[in-house]
Amino acid sequence: MALRLYNTLTRSIEPFEPAQAGKVSMYVCGMTPSFHPHLGHARTFLTFDVLLRHLRASGYDVTYVRNVTDIDDRIIDRAAKEGVPWDQVVTRYLDEFEECAKLLGLLEPTFSPRATREMPQIVELIERLQARGVAYETSDGVYFSVEKDPEYGSLSRRNLDELRAGERIAVREEKRDPLDFALWKKAKPGEPTWPSPWGPGRPGWHIECSAMCRRYLGDRFDLHGGAMDLIFPHHENEVAQTETATGLRPMARYWMHAGLLNVDGQKMSKSLGNFVPMKELLQRYPAAAVRYQFLQTGYRKPSNYTTTALEGAAKGLRGLYDELDAVRASAGDGVPHSEGLVAADAFDAFLDDDLNTAGALGWLQTAVREAKAAAISDPASAHANVAVIERCLGILGLPATALAAGWTAPRGVVLDPAHRDTLRALAGDGQLDGAALIDKIIELREEARTKKNFAASDRLRDALTAAGVEVKDKKAGDGGRGVDGP
């Protein structure tokens, strides 16, 4: 089985064959840190994270570049609005992104270059374009002339006339064509600047990616990724710049685009009030549940985020871990088989099929159940089966255990004041709070149960349930009790 991927360039699924056997060079458009990273970012980067893991697991030596566009109009606007230096905005949101990336378990890119540290390469590329006669200077910047590129529009499948018909915005008259885009923007007073042959200024959006691709992966490389919304104009313009500058095409043999995320059926946006900051969500749910949720949908399909769906995904993943733990528990004695009863070929085949993570996840759920059943009749199978399943989890970037995924006893619980007071009354102690208070109530309930005072024990359990703490008694003999939530 070999990897097949949907290529935006050809709008079809093709066998994936890197230029150099055994090696893959891939570039994914990263963050522009001008605001809080959101759930949509998570989906895109999670998609390419799984691709990266799958490629590596398939034996490829992958060079993965994920850039940071750390200078751009929105960053400047944001800084102006807040009255802080532009680089403070960058640092703040980039730190926030990196914190989230860590929680989500995103593998570190081989390189994560930043636009502001690539100025010589950017300037050099613009000079090349000028030398080739496809760029021109105006009083406010340097522009790329789209009509000089006969292939313009090939990635997004648009032609210039169509695009011009859609133009809505009054255009700066100095541009020769409304579709021409800035390679370099000459600075207005107060804006951050870098020196250039055209005077102090900053790069236009798009050119930084062309420059970084070339520097880290060369004039041509295997795969370029990003989210769907980047196809036009960002990637189209990147292609135009790079290919006219180098004369080599295609700059990337495969283009992959992750589907966009909607929230409650609508595009996520600040104005609609449905903007979901990644960090906030990761504080409420285990990151692994978020990952599981996204992997449950094909990466190219539009995905709709709802709380219900995420909670369902969280429970589904939790259930998988519980079953896996059961298999582990029976892996104790006996001579382990060298091979598992559960073969992972099917799992790999799903991923080879244009990264069908949803199918792979479905297979995994079934595999765990089978492994659990097998462990009962044949305990010796457990070892190998656990290994197979853990390998699969690893390729999907999911932790191996519920604990590692962040499901822990609620040590740091914060009780709602009303519930806290109820619990304190039941405990007969007005000082206790949080986990200690919950423990006290559970202890009292155990006593009541021992005395067969079920009315009292139920009252205590109901109070805990109301406070969001779920009590799960285990089968007598197992001892102990489980506590979940809130």
Added chain:
RNA sequence: GGCGACAUAGCCAAGUGGUAAGGCAGGGGUCUGCAAAACCCCCAUCCCCAGUUCGAAUCUGGGUGUCGCCUCCA
């Protein structure tokens, strides 16, 4: 106005020619002081219409609907 994607059970969702994976929720049962957990079982004919085919959720044509792109966006 132009371009495109999507449309499978209450929800999330896989499945591109042979009679519908998986998860969540729901229902029934075993067990249990009760509840939970665990285990077993049940739960869709695939937006509509017309075609192609021995046979279609899967192909073709026509509708309808939702979302998106054409301006900033992962």
